[in-house]
Amino acid sequence: MFSSLKQKQELQLGSLFVVLTIICFLGTASQLLTHLQEATFPFILWWILKTFVSTTVLWVPIAIGANQHQKQFNRQITVLALWIVGAITFTWAKFTTQPVTTTAQPSPELYVVQQVFITWFICSGFYLFAYPLQKICHRWSTVTRRHWLIGFSFIFLLINLISGYDAFGFHRGTSLIWFIYLFALGDWLANDRQWLKKWSNIRYFFLTVISLLFAALITWLNMNHVNYSPHNDLTPNTHYLLGINPYQPFLLFTCLIMTAWLLRGQEGNHGDQLFSIMGILLLNLLGLPMLFTPLLLPQTSWQTIIILGITITVIFSAIMILINFLGNKINWQLNYWDLLQKLKHFSKHYWPVLLTYLILWGITLASFAILWNGEFTMIEWMLTERPKIITVNVLIGFAIALILMSITNRWWLSSGLTVILYLAWLSASVLKIAARNEPIIPTDISTLMAPGEMLGMVNKWIIAFTLVTVAIALAASWQAEKCYGKNCRFNPATRIIIAALSCAYLFSFNFANHSNSIIYKQLQNIDDTPYFYSQLRGAKMNGTLLQFANNIDVHVMSKPTGYSPTTMARLENHYMKVGAEINQNRTHNSVGNQNLVFVLSESYADPAKIPGMKISGNPIPYLHQLKKQTTSGLMLSSGYGGGTANMEYQALTSLSMANFSPTLPTPYSQLVPYQKRTFTINNLFNYSIGIHPFTANLYNRKTVYKKFGFNKFYHFDGGDKLTYTSKIHNSPRVSDDSAYKEVTLNLKRHPHGKFIQLATMQNHMPYEPTYYAKNNYHVSGKGFNTPKQKAQIETYIQGIHYTDQALKDWIHQLDELKQPTTVVWYGDHLPGIYHGLPMGKYGTQLHETDYFIYSNAAARKLNHNRLTWQHQLVGPNNFAAMALAQMDVKVSPYYALMTEIAEKVPATSLPTNGTAKNNSAHQGGIDFVNAQGKHVKLTAKQKKLFHDYQLVQYDLTAGHHYLLKNSFLKQIAK
Structure with a gap:
């Protein structure tokens, strides 16, 4: 029936490609269905499919390079038409080499074709222009190309296997350099067939099987679902590892061995041309699902399309010109065998x-x-x-x-x-x-x-x-x-x-x-x-x-100029006098039976202040009303989307993060556990309690609270047991209402004259739309780029509305207490959910949270309805001095200095043009922001006062502790 064995081989090979094409097409076409249904392909089928697709994406550029019969452009019009369609689709789909996500978690199925479309697009171009590209390659001899490509490949494989580095700009298998490299490999293999025949079929077979097993194993490992909880279920992370990564060394080796094995017996015929043609058609089918990506990705402007096209053209032309120049001007030679002998000698x-x-x-x-x-x-x-x-x-x-x-x-x-x-x-x-x-x-x-x-x-x-x-x-x-x-x-x-x-x-x-x-x-x-x-x-x-x-490179704080025993003694005397002047207008010699509560409200900030974003209603009416009646304003946070413990540290110690070294981004973990003695506002009280309705392992809070002298610490990791732990609907966090009830319960207990530190959890990330039964508030305008981000913001706003309701009930409960109680309530930072707002332009607004200092009815009566600052911008390090002022308590020299800082120095913070860096070292620097939200420079008097502040902070933390004594820290100034 067949005229020759050659035709049989070609028909068998073509049939194999058709079968594999059908399997791959059915698998990739099912992607869109998996977005609508919960069921997915069994694990083993995805594994086989991903291995096959990965190998195909690698093999097609090699096959095109191996096709040495393309001077007469067969199927030129068809391929050119496909290329035009592909170019339009590629630019329309923006950057389709990135995985597409339509839900909260990435789709593992869409990873299958992550690089297929870009491979199809570039390989179509290679197929059209293969002949001139091969002419450039043939400027060097086959032996020279063999030595260079083998040496180059060996170095690439070694670097990638040992360290995983992105060698030679291959960029995970999607760059033009990578495809040129694969094309050159195919062209060399097609022209070096006599060298390929040195190995027997048995050796090729075993090498292919071993390499394919390793490649399949790596692909299997890379496609697995990884789910871990870095914050004890606080922010669970889910990853689908790439299962279509042609940058994997064993996949490349498999493709090269298989291609060499097929080519060694094909000399003199056109079988290699069949490889490239069938490969292009296969990629067309593999790339079909990418035609739907414009429906899943944001629209791209025509300006971007034009710029992208021009950039690709210029880069491609420049590379071709450079290769042509190097081929003509430089004689590339590599003594490959000598290098191999040296490697053997070293081994x-x-x-x-x-x-x-x-x-x-x-x-x-x-x-x-x-x-x-x-x-x-x-x-x-x-x-x-x-x-x-x-x-x-x-x-x-x-x-x-x-x-x-x-x-x-x-x-x-x-x-x-x-x-x-x-x-x-x-x-x-x-x-x-x-x-x-x-x-x-x-x-x-x-x-x-x-x-x-x-x-x-x-x-x-x-x-x-x-x-x-x-x-x-x-x-x-x-x-x-x-x-x-x-x-x-x-x-x-x-x-x-x-x-x-x-x-x-x-x-x-x-x-x-x-x-x-x-x-x-x-x-x-x-x-x-x-x-x-x-x-x-x-x-x-x-x-x-x-x-x-x-942790080796951790430096607490640079020594301020002039630091010495004499200087610190002078400062102690000076602020003893300043404190005596302040105390002339204060009534109480100590906090006595007054209670003080610090409430760190997790991620709380008025969303109405986000630039360009509108909300359908007012989710926090009670807070707005309360702030008009008491000491209140905005707090300048040192972080955005994180750094809770840093704001807590500043509020309790009155020390500023901005004064510390950039290598000390988290004092709770890096400083406090190793201090022999600390001083915090709770040390002025008879009894102090910490409350945090979550794990206490983060930020080393167990050790820190013990070091700070807290008598009790209520949390979920042993220790003192929380009484109120209710949650709202499907939210995984303890509600603010429960947290406030826990505070009230402890306020009623003896002894009185206590300090309570509460860090809430209700509004901590993430913000899943399923947390609450209904989201009553909707946003428009700026602050989000996708529907998912919009939904997160609306869930967050619903959460702070529940906080507002709980706050209203709690303030009413406080007013019924007979014990004088003052509350310092503040948001620690904004949630990290406002996307699309440049920090360089809106840095100050994205670091401003709400605060108030409220005294209950008993405290107002005792302290003659005393108020301090009204509607001011302050830092968390100012809260202790402000609270003592509202409680009408006389101050020590230490709090005399802190009162001066609060009254005379603008709000102090780390630079607000970046995000929180409590995970690693930051750039450092200090921002001073006035009540109007403007960055200002200090006057000469302010500089002197702030330098005194730095001297004291250095002495208490990194210095010789000349002032770490009760006469400076606790005893009232006279």
């Missing part, structure tokens, strides 16, 4: 070095498994999505091994000691996490000064087992050194160089939090986030070694 003599690196890598991966409690999806996430973080941890240990090697010139001994130290480090980290829910950080090094006390907390059998293990490991290292160590020696010059480089690498972490340093920028590039507010989470995300290194 033969220094394989113990490579073995040590692999051992350290394995121990590091095992440490992540321990930190994540063996959760497979989280381990694979670290392995596939955060390999750079793993590499940094390994390099820290490897640098220690190199330093020991430079000293001893005995690699087995050096590596053995390093492995022992690393395992001991991990064991100590696990023990500390079990005891204190925190990994080892630099401040723990001081415990080494008391080894007996530390070892006394460890089981004796563990100590004995550790000593035996260390002895065995040292003996094994010494024996290996005698047997295999002679060939692994470094000359003196090499030892000096590796010691210098290793020490420089480790020493560079001293600048890890300096925003202008190279190490800081590199750590940012690999997504290192220290999470200072939760050191355990930082260890889980970054590894124990890197998290330790993140």
Whole structure:
């Protein structure tokens, strides 16, 4: 029936492509249905589909490059028409290389075709212009191209496998450079068939199977669903790892082996042309679902389309011109075999070095498994999505091994000691996490000064087992050194160089939090986030070694000019006199039986103040009414969308975040636990209580509240048990109404004259539309870009409406109390849900929250209805002094200074042109904002007063504590 075996082969190959095309088309066409239905394809089918699509996306550019018979443009009109349609669709769909989301969580199905459309678009162009491109490639000999491409590919694969870096600008498999590279590989394979025939079919078969298994395994790992809760169910994160990533090395290797295997027997025929034609048609079908993306993405302006088209044309032309120039002017030669021999020589003599690196890598991966409690999806996430973080941890240990090697010139001994130290480090980290829910950080090094006390907390059998293990490991290292160590020696010059480089690498972490340093920028590039507010989470995300290194570069505060015992004694005398003047107009010598309540209302800020956004109604009428009747105004927050504990710290201590070093973004975690003594407003009262209806592990609150001298702390992690924990509808947070009832209950208890610190939770992110039975408020205008963001804002507004109702009831309850009670109530920061508003333009408005200071009926009667500041912009560090003024309480020298700061210095904050940086170091700097919301500079008198403030803050936190005594902090000035 068939004229030749060749026709049979081509028909079989074509039939195979048709079958695979039908399968792939049915799978990708089902995407739109999965948006409407809950059911999805079984896991195994998605795995097979994603592996097939990934391989196809990689293979088609190679096949086009391998087609050497395109001078006469077959199917030119058809492909050109497809290209025009593709160009229009591509620009219309904006950037279709990004995954499309239509719900709160990403769609795993749409990841399947993430790169298909852009591959189809570019490969259509390659097919049209393959002949001139191949002419450019053929300016170099086949042998030269072989050496360069093999060497280039080896380096790419090695870099990607070891660290996951985006080498050579390939940009995850979507850049033009990547496609040119694949095209060049195909062209070389088609012209080097005699070299390809050196391997037998059996060898090709086994290489293909092994490579395909690894590629499928990686694709399977990358498509898994990762779900973890970084804040103890506060903000659950869900990730669908990429299952269509042609940047994966084993996928590339699979495609190259399969193409080489097919081409080695096709010399003299046109089978390779069939590959490229069928590949283009296959990509057309794979790309069909992307035709629907304009329905799911925001519309793109014609200006953007024109600019995009011009940019692509210019870049493509420039690359072609550059390649043509280099091909004519430069003689590219690479002694590939000589390089290979050098690699073999290095491996033969220094394989113990490579073995040590692999051992350290394995121990590091095992440490992540321990930190994540063996959760497979989280381990694979670290392995596939955060390999750079793993590499940094390994390099820290490897640098220690190199330093020991430079000293001893005995690699087995050096590596053995390093492995022992690393395992001991991990064991100590696990023990500390079990005891204190925190990994080892630099401040723990001081415990080494008391080894007996530390070892006394460890089981004796563990100590004995550790000593035996260390002895065995040292003996094994010494024996290996005698047997295999002679060939692994470094000359003196090499030892000096590796010691210098290793020490420089480790020493560079001293600048890890300096925003202008190279190490800081590199750590940012690999997504290192220290999470200072939760050191355990930082260890889980970054590894124990890197998290330790993140905490090395922590500097509390720069020493102000003039700091000395004499200067501080002068300041104490001066503010003793200032306090005496203030106290002439105050009645009470102490707080006595008065109560003071600080209420940090989570993420509370009037949404009506958001620039350009309109609300259908007033969700907080009671707050607006209350603010007209008492001390009130706006608070200048130091954060946006985060940094709660920082506002709490400033309110309690009266110290400003703006005065601290940028390397100290979270005092609760980085400073307070290590201070010998602290001073806060609650120290003036007979009894103090902390209330936080959530976990107390975040921000180290358990330790902090104990250090601050709180007598009780009500929370969900043991300790004192909360009485009121009701929630609103489907919201996962304890309601503000319950939180206020908890405060009232404790106010009624003895003794009186107490301080209560409440941090609410009701309005904390996220803001799911399903939280409340009905959202009665709707927004329009600016502040959101998508329907999802709009829904989040409306849910948030409904939440603060419930807060307003609860506040009204609570104030009524307070007025019925016989105990004089004053309340400082403030929002800590705006929620991070207002998108599309540039922080550089609206920074001040996006950092202004509401506050008021209210005295109940008993307190108003006792203090003669005293009010302080009305409708002013203040900082959280001003609240304690303002509260004492409203309570008519005389002040100590310390609060005399704070009263002067509150009255005479504009509101102080970190720069408001950025967002909260409590996860990592920030740029630093100080903003001063007046009552009109304008940034101002201090006058000469204000500068002197603020310098006094900085001197006192430095002395109490980082200095010699000359003023850390009751005569300055607590005793009234006379």
